[in-house]
Amino acid sequence: MTAAVEVADLVKHYPKSTRNAVDGLSFRVRHGEIFGLLGPNGAGKTTTVGILTTRIVLNGGSATIGGVDVARDPVAARSKVAVVPQRVNLDRSLNARQNLLFHASYHGIGRSERHALATRLMERMGLADKSKARIDDLSGGQAQRLMIARALIHRPEVLFLDEPSTGLDPQARLFVHDRVNDLRSEGVTVVLTTHDMEEAEKLSDRVGVVDHGRMLTVDTPTALIRSLPGSGTIDARLRPNGFDRDKVTGLLSDIPGVRRVEAPGGSTALEGVSPETELRLYVDGEPGSLLGPIAAKLHDNDITVSDLSLGSASLEDVFIELTGRDLR
Ligand SMILES: Nc1ncnc2c1ncn2[C@@H]1O[C@H](COP(=O)(O)OP(=O)(O)OP(=O)(O)O)[C@@H](O)[C@H]1O
Numbered sequence: 001m002t003a004a005v006e007v008a009d010l011v012k013h014y015p016k017s018t019r020n021a022v023d024g025l026s027f028r029v030r031h032g033e034i035f036g037l038l039g040p041n042g043a044g045k046t047t048t049v050g051i052l053t054t055r056i057v058l059n060g061g062s063a064t065i066g067g068v069d070v071a072r073d074p075v076a077a078r079s080k081v082a083v084v085p086q087r088v089n090l091d092r093s094l095n096a097r098q099n100l101l102f103h104a105s106y107h108g109i110g111r112s113e114r115h116a117l118a119t120r121l122m123e124r125m126g127l128a129d130k131s132k133a134r135i136d137d138l139s140g141g142q143a144q145r146l147m148i149a150r151a152l153i154h155r156p157e158v159l160f161l162d163e164p165s166t167g168l169d170p171q172a173r174l175f176v177h178d179r180v181n182d183l184r185s186e187g188v189t190v191v192l193t194t195h196d197m198e199e200a201e202k203l204s205d206r207v208g209v210v211d212h213g214r215m216l217t218v219d220t221p222t223a224l225i226r227s228l229p230g231s232g233t234i235d236a237r238l239r240p241n242g243f244d245r246d247k248v249t250g251l252l253s254d255i256p257g258v259r260r261v262e263a264p265g266g267s268t269a270l271e272g273v274s275p276e277t278e279l280r281l282y283v284d285g286e287p288g289s290l291l292g293p294i295a296a297k298l299h300d301n302d303i304t305v306s307d308l309s310l311g312s313a314s315l316e317d318v319f320i321e322l323t324g325r326d327l328r
Pocket residue numbers: 014015017020021022039040041042043044045046047048
């Protein structure tokens with residue numbers, strides 16, 4: 001069976017650039033799958049999506065949508081895809097509903113069908129009362145939902161969603177997530193680019209992590225998290241009683257089974273006079289079995305424990321492990 005998206009040894013070199021933006025990238029997305037395309041800034045995600053949606057011309061390798069080669073037959077490829085960009089690109093000279101109708105007629109959908117589709121999609125996106133609204137009068141969340149409706153009007157096989165919840169409030173974010181899940185049940189393939197690891201973990205069947213124009217890994221979020229060395233965690237809330245951070249970190253790191261110790265979110269809470277601090281321990285095996293040794297070590301060193309709780313690593317931990325901590 002052909003894949004919904006197939007990218008093989010893809011290369012893109014922008015003129016005057018010293019390196020390839022996409023540098024031998026390969027991956028497949030199955031029909032009906034929600035695929036998270038992740039990577040640090042400048043990794044090559046937007047360029048890849050640009051090639052797949054025929055807006056950017058590739059320099060090497062191949063990219064197909066439902067078996068159609070985007071370079072050889074861009075017109076047929078375009079009928080199979082839709083993009084919801086991060087920035088609003090709705091037509092401000094048209095009202096909300098007219099934006100959908102115009103897009104449908106561009107894709108050759110007949111008059112009565114496009115009106116019925118516009119009505120249905122406006123309802124589904126929670127915009128039934130916004131038909132006549134001017135684009136400038138829509139909130140960020142409403143404009144985003146209208147762009148999703150517009151993208152769906154020609155029944156694409158593959159929907160590319162670029163940072164779908166940037167700038168949305170929690171309610172709007174949940175609404176968009178629910179609609180993305182609806183698409184899954186309808187068999188629409190979704191390629192989601194996002195920097196929000198929680199969103200990627202929640203929505204994606206599989207994720208691919210790209211860096212420097214190459215695919216580092218592709219798997220389900222669960223499998224990627226499990227494959228991380230030290231994927232169990234223990235969060236410790238402590239009163240260091242005069243010990244500095246390096247000393248406490250050293251004591252805990254020496255316990256067999258503890259792989260590394262970090263301040264959550266990179267905080268440096270142990271510095272200065274803060275009486276309490278939090279540390280996250282990444283451990284091998286079953287984290288529960290280490291609670292005793294950790295408590296004993298802290299007790300032996302007169303470090304007061306306020307709380308020890310079990311957790312597990314996240315997709316963000318996987319992402320950092322694969323792509324490092326350096327700013328791009
Ligand atoms: N039009 C362009 N001309 C020259 N270089 C470009 C152009 N567009 C992107 N690049 C470069 O290509 C590389 C990949 O960029 P791209 O925008 O595809 O990355 P990205 O993964 O989408 O990043 P972000 O997460 O920041 O959106 C970067 O080094 C970028 O500077």
